[in-house]
Amino acid sequence: MKQIIPLKKLTREFYTRPVLNVAKDLLGKILIKKERNKILAGKIVEVEAYDGSIDEASHSFKGKTKRNEIMFRIGGYFYVYFTYGVHHCCNVVTGKEGHGAAVLIRAIEPLSGIDIMALRRYGKRKLTEREMLNLTNGPGKICQAFAFDRTHSGLDLTGNKVFIVEAASLKKSEIGVSERIGISKSKELPWRFFIRENLFLSR
DNA sequence: TCTGCGATATTC
């Protein structure tokens, strides 16, 4: 593929900022996973921030455990957890070392490797329009399509296996804000961010 | 189009 703008990987400095800034700035960026001979890529269109220092819904609120230890690392690590006995969810760790915060990636617009994602999600290559829109529009769906599981937890996003690259930045008017989805504690915090009008949002 | 429910690992 010919590139006009070079793919610029997000740096440690990007990730070590406060979680709310990182969450908003991740919108529009491209998540990439390199596999044996395939590249999976998609535009991040919906995220949620979790900050253990003040946020009861965060895994890190009550301190370090075996599961959430990654969240307390310096920003720029990948945190993947298993939930409901069924699904994986993937997160981007943010902030300084010792601060337990991360951004949950909730929805992605598929760009590359769509045939692989289709196979993993539906067991076939040809999808209906509805299936196409449901390919990666939720945290569990992203992990199924990209085949993320706990073996990917702790990967360094400044490395070469899984990483995020720059893209044209969004206008403020393009970003929507709401309460987070599927939680019961700290519900009132408006920490969900999404690209308005995007077809691949989770709801 | 919507609502309710089951699956079931991990943590507290």
Add this chain to the structure above:
DNA sequence: AATATCGCAGAC
């Protein structure tokens, strides 16, 4: 006992 989810079944 609760959960940062999803897809299916059944009602309408």
